Every structure is written in structure tokens, then in C-alpha cells.
Amino acid sequence: MSSSTTATATPARSWASDKLFLGMSFWEYLKSLATPGNFLAGLIMAIGVPLIAYRFIFGLGASTNLSQTNPWGIWIGFDMLSGVALAAGGYTLAASVYIFGLEKYHPVVRPAVLTGFLGYLFAVLGLMADLGRPWNLPVPIFFSWGGPSVMFEIAWCVVLYLTVLGMEFLPPVFEWLGWPKARLWAVRMTIGLTVFGVMLSTLHQSSLGGLFLMAPTKLHPLWYSPFIPAYFFISSIAAGLSMVIVESALSHRAFAARIDHKTDIDGIALGLARGASIVLFAYFFVKLQGVADGGRWALLATPYGYWFLVEMLGFILLPSMLFAYGARHRRVTLVRWTAAWTVLGIIVNRLNVSVIAMNWNVPDRYFPSAMEVMVSITLVTIGVSTFRWIVNRMPVLNELPEYRNSASH
Amino acid sequence: MKLNRRAFFKVAGAAGAVALTPAKTATASADAASLDANRRGVLVDTTKCIGCRACEAACAEANTLPGPAMLDDAAVFAAPRKTSTVSFTVVNKAAAAAATPARFVKRQCMHCVEPACASACLVRALDKTPAGPVVYHKDRCLGCRYCMVACPFDVPKYEYDSALPYVRKCTFCADRQAKGDAPACTSVCPSGALTFGLRNQLLDTARERLYAKDSPYVRHIFGEDEVGGTSWMYITDIPFEKLGMPAGLGTYAYSSLTQASLAAVPFVLTLWPPLLMGIYTFSKRRNEIGAHGTEAREEADHV
Numbered sequence: 001m002s003s004s005t006t007a008t009a010t011p012a013r014s015w016a017s018d019k020l021f022l023g024m025s026f027w028e029y030l031k032s033l034a035t036p037g038n039f040l041a042g043l044i045m046a047i048g049v050p051l052i053a054y055r056f057i058f059g060l061g062a063s064t065n066l067s068q069t070n071p072w073g074i075w076i077g078f079d080m081l082s083g084v085a086l087a088a089g090g091y092t093l094a095a096s097v098y099i100f101g102l103e104k105y106h107p108v109v110r111p112a113v114l115t116g117f118l119g120y121l122f123a124v125l126g127l128m129a130d131l132g133r134p135w136n137l138p139v140p141i142f143f144s145w146g147g148p149s150v151m152f153e154i155a156w157c158v159v160l161y162l163t164v165l166g167m168e169f170l171p172p173v174f175e176w177l178g179w180p181k182a183r184l185w186a187v188r189m190t191i192g193l194t195v196f197g198v199m200l201s202t203l204h205q206s207s208l209g210g211l212f213l214m215a216p217t218k219l220h221p222l223w224y225s226p227f228i229p230a231y232f233f234i235s236s237i238a239a240g241l242s243m244v245i246v247e248s249a250l251s252h253r254a255f256a257a258r259i260d261h262k263t264d265i266d267g268i269a270l271g272l273a274r275g276a277s278i279v280l281f282a283y284f285f286v287k288l289q290g291v292a293d294g295g296r297w298a299l300l301a302t303p304y305g306y307w308f309l310v311e312m313l314g315f316i317l318l319p320s321m322l323f324a325y326g327a328r329h330r331r332v333t334l335v336r337w338t339a340a341w342t343v344l345g346i347i348v349n350r351l352n353v354s355v356i357a358m359n360w361n362v363p364d365r366y367f368p369s370a371m372e373v374m375v376s377i378t379l380v381t382i383g384v385s386t387f388r389w390i391v392n393r394m395p396v397l398n399e400l401p402e403y404r405n406s407a408s409h
Numbered sequence: 410m411k412l413n414r415r416a417f418f419k420v421a422g423a424a425g426a427v428a429l430t431p432a433k434t435a436t437a438s439a440d441a442a443s444l445d446a447n448r449r450g451v452l453v454d455t456t457k458c459i460g461c462r463a464c465e466a467a468c469a470e471a472n473t474l475p476g477p478a479m480l481d482d483a484a485v486f487a488a489p490r491k492t493s494t495v496s497f498t499v500v501n502k503a504a505a506a507a508a509t510p511a512r513f514v515k516r517q518c519m520h521c522v523e524p525a526c527a528s529a530c531l532v533r534a535l536d537k538t539p540a541g542p543v544v545y546h547k548d549r550c551l552g553c554r555y556c557m558v559a560c561p562f563d564v565p566k567y568e569y570d571s572a573l574p575y576v577r578k579c580t581f582c583a584d585r586q587a588k589g590d591a592p593a594c595t596s597v598c599p600s601g602a603l604t605f606g607l608r609n610q611l612l613d614t615a616r617e618r619l620y621a622k623d624s625p626y627v628r629h630i631f632g633e634d635e636v637g638g639t640s641w642m643y644i645t646d647i648p649f650e651k652l653g654m655p656a657g658l659g660t661y662a663y664s665s666l667t668q669a670s671l672a673a674v675p676f677v678l679t680l681w682p683p684l685l686m687g688i689y690t691f692s693k694r695r696n697e698i699g700a701h702g703t704e705a706r707e708e709a710d711h712v
Contacts, residue, residue: 061569071554101692132552132574144532144549152531199681210670214559229670
């Protein structure tokens, strides 16, 4: 939200005013920040950031409800698993536009890539809070390779894909800085980066589910399946598409002044809804296949079975139907609410697998501490604030006139 | 398992994604048969255990842990205990019927033949040594606690109360074994309940006891096949559930559970780029023809 750049010389001041303070002087800019939304964000951060410091000073035991039985909580289930799934819009949209040539969706690629980048960045930051010794993060990359570990594959993929997303977002950064040569160089990498990004996403989106293959006696049999990597991968596509629908609707409201009004945002939402409907439909049947394959029908008539049915019918089949209906009858509002519902459903699924249906058969259950919840809320708030900061300065939702007819990217 | 890991590294390296070389692991570098023949283990005969907890005290001493609480107090057996960051082994009393004599069971890391924790660990902080012990290289550990999720026996314990936490568990006294000594717990056992030796020979010993004439034993060696085999093996004359041993573990190594998932990695690395580039070429040409053929369909959009 704030910037540490201080005006020292006169030319630097005008650059800062132009690039950082939205054309205002530093003091005008500070005054302009006094809005209810910023106040709320500031309040959350004022509480949450010291809590993150508290976690590092006093350890995980003092700040979380994690236990010897439940070593993973919402920092894994929400921040990491849900965060990465919801950031899947980056690879989904980049592939749709640059690989599949669906030019209609071009206007939402940049916000999707930015959402993806920030989603991964804050998922990794959440992971840093969760890891007992986060300063050892370079070990799996440079020093000691655990080849047979699914976690090893994820570590490599996430590090590489975070880099890819950062590079994919370079063109708007260079446009903002006014570096046309650097921008051209960045634009030329688009196809290569997109292919690499899809490859990495296929691997780690599925492997995040693959982590739980190692817990056959701990994860409830309705959620445990040899197909769990496929579930995670397929649902990440639905999550990414839904997130782009939600995010573009919110952006159009919040950043109305910056939007290119020629963009057919309703048409884009309806098109993405059609895709999400098909993906969710496939997801529903792949998950049903898992129940049939494992012979788990009888478990549906248990309390966990009812909860499984809520997920299957309420959060997968229902939004699939609503997306189809909305896309066919051009009900954009319905489509947007359905997208928000799907996003919630993906979070429910990731929490089911990692927390709720995990260790279902032992007495020692986990419920997040207030501090865990607050740290997660803080990370989301910082993420949203960073998104706003960037969108207000760089050409993400709008196009700069000088690049309108330049090479596609 | 072996093939997968190697195939993964080979193709990953060839694809230029990451410059990896085949990792040397205990199982990959040594001949499997001789490895099996030299693997150490412990046979726990619960019919001989008297619940004296000398093993607990010896373990604490060998690992410089605080001595076990209530050492001479039978009240400690009121409820089954779990191992912790400061007690790597515990002796529990079985919830057996009143008629039968008391049965005790010592719990500690099972030192699986193919440990789930070691195949889960992304930095090989937990590693299976050829001699048997699953050891912990604490300097590598990230603290992701995936080993705790993966372990079917809930053995790895985490130092949640520390700001600089480590995973803690029984080491099978790997340092003592390296010097030719027996683990601390087995060397103090006064009743003959714990027998340390070569795993294969211990299996023979166990079978002799199980199939002797009028043998009271349950005809099962817990750990012979569970999760692909464990270094610590148990025999008993009461049902294993009453001893608190986990049921339904399966006889496959847990590392095999992620085999299919990891086997897909080389295919994604090698097949995705040509497939996606093919689609790209196709869609690019389609859009070019579309743009020239129909009159500027996407004029409103920029190209």
C-alpha cells in the first residue's frame, strides 16, 4: 500500500508522482489513501503482521492448534492447497488465449496471470509460516534431492512456476516503466513461457492431491482415491475459470475508471462459464468413478457420507448445472454468483482432503486457532492490496494506447 | 520404485527442465538380495515382556532425554501412551481379558524396510540406511511435517514448542549399531522379550515359536509383511488389536502408492511441449485464415 520511495531530486519526484502516486504529490497521495477499504485493510495488517512475527519468535505450538496427530492445518489446507488451486486461472487463461488461440479472452489474461502470480506468491508466504524451518527452503532445490517424494516435485514446480508467472507478467511491468525494448523481449517469450507454465501446472496441481496418496489409513475413504491427483488437476481448471469470472466482475466494479469499455466482459464470463460447466461435469463423474471403483457406496449413508454428498451435489453438480443454464440463457449475474459458489466449493474440497476428512477416525481432531485464521486473513488482505496497487498503476485491465496495435502477447 | 525414480531424473534432465543426475540411494546402489540378508531387526516377543520399562530408561539415557516418568509406578499403564519428542519408546499394557496374564507392548519407530516417511521427505532428511535404521539428518529438514502425515504408525514427532523445531523419533541407535553394539533398549532387556539380530534370522526364530507344538502364539508376525515389512517385528498370544497395533495397513510399501503419480512426470515433461506447440501452430493458422477469410471478424479486438 505504501511506498518507501522518497522524493530526493526533482526529476525523481516527478517520476515517483507519475509511477507511484497516481499523478499526485506524495502528500496528496497519502490523503487519497484515507478510504474505508484501506482503513480495514490497514487494521487487518496491523493485527496480522505482528501475529506472523509472534509465530516466528514463539514457534508453531504457541500460535497454532497443530498437534502430533494433526500436523497440517489451514495454512496448508487453505493458504497452500486452496491458494494454488484458485491461482490456476493463470495457466488456464494463458493456454486458452496463446495456445488455443481463443482471442476473445485476451482482455482477461493479464488480470488472470497477475492473480495467479500473487496467488502463488502468497501461498508460498503462507507456507513459510507453516514450515518449521523455512530458511531451509533452498535445500530441496540445491543441496539434497528427495527424488521419490511427491513433495519434491511440488517444490521444484512451484519455484519454477512462480518464476514463469513473474516473467509472464513482465510486459505490463515494462509498459508501466516505459521500456519498449525490454517489453518486446518479454513479449517474445510468451509462447514458451505458456507451454512451460501448462507443463508445470499439470504436474504440481495434480501432485498437491498426490501428497495424500501416502495417507490411506488417515484420509476418509470417500476422499481417498488413487485418482486424487486427477481430481486436483481437473478441479484446478474449474477453480481457475471461476476465479477469473469472479475477479473480472469485481475488477469491473472496483476499477471502472480503468476498464476498456469495448471489452465484452459479459460475453467473456458466459464463455468461461460454459468451459467451467463442462469441467465440473467431468469432475463430478471422475469423483463418482472413484466411489464406484473403491466400492464405497455404503459409506454415503454415514455422517461423512452426507458431507461428501454436500460437496458432490452442492458444490460440483449444482454449479455445473447453473453454469450451463446461465451460459445458455445469458444470465450473467447467475454465472457470477455460481463462479463465487464454485470457488467456495474448491476451498471446501481442499479443506476436506487436508483437514476435515483427515484423521476422521481418531479422537484428536483439529480446529484452527484464532491466530491461524487471522494470519490467513492477513495474507489474503496483503494479496488483494498488492493486486489493487499494481492494477492502479500498470496496464493490467486497460491497454496503453501506444501498444494497442503492437505484437500480440 | 527404483525405475521410476531413475526414469524421472533421466527424462527431467534430458528435457532440460532441471539439470538433475540420478540420485544414489541405498536401495538403488546395492544388490537387493545381499541388502536383505544384512538387514538388522528386532523381534518383540510380547509373551515374555514383564513391563519393567528398563528399555525406556536405557533409551532416555542413550539419547540424552529426560528419564521416563513414574518408572516404578504401575499407574503409568492406566492408559496407553504415545511416543513423544522426549520419549522415543513407550511400553503399554494391553487391554486384555482379566483371565489372561498381563501383556505389555513396547512401541517405537518400526524402521520400515521401505519407509513411508523417507519416500515422503523432499530433502531425504529421513533416510533408510542399508543396515536397517531410518535416520534423521536434521540439518536438511524444512519442517514440512509430511513425514508425520505419511507415517502409518504416527512415529515422527514434532517440536512444536520450539522456534527452531526438529522432527524427533527413535534412531534404532544407528550410532551404536555402527560401532557393532546392540541398540540400548535391546541390550538391557532382562526378560528376553527383545531380540536384536539379522531380520531374516529373526523371522526364522519367530516362525519356530509360532509353529512349535502347542504354541500359544497368534500365527502372525506383525511386521513381516505390514507396509512392505518392518525392522521391528512382533509376536503375541493375544489379538494384535488388543496390543494397540494398527490394523488394515496393507502389505505393500507406502512408497508404491505414489508410483503411478510420479511415473506420469516424464510423460508430461516430454509430451506436453510438442502437443501444446502443435495446437498452437494449428490455432495460429486457423486465426490467420479466419482473419483474412471472413472480413476482420475480430476488428474490435486487437490482433
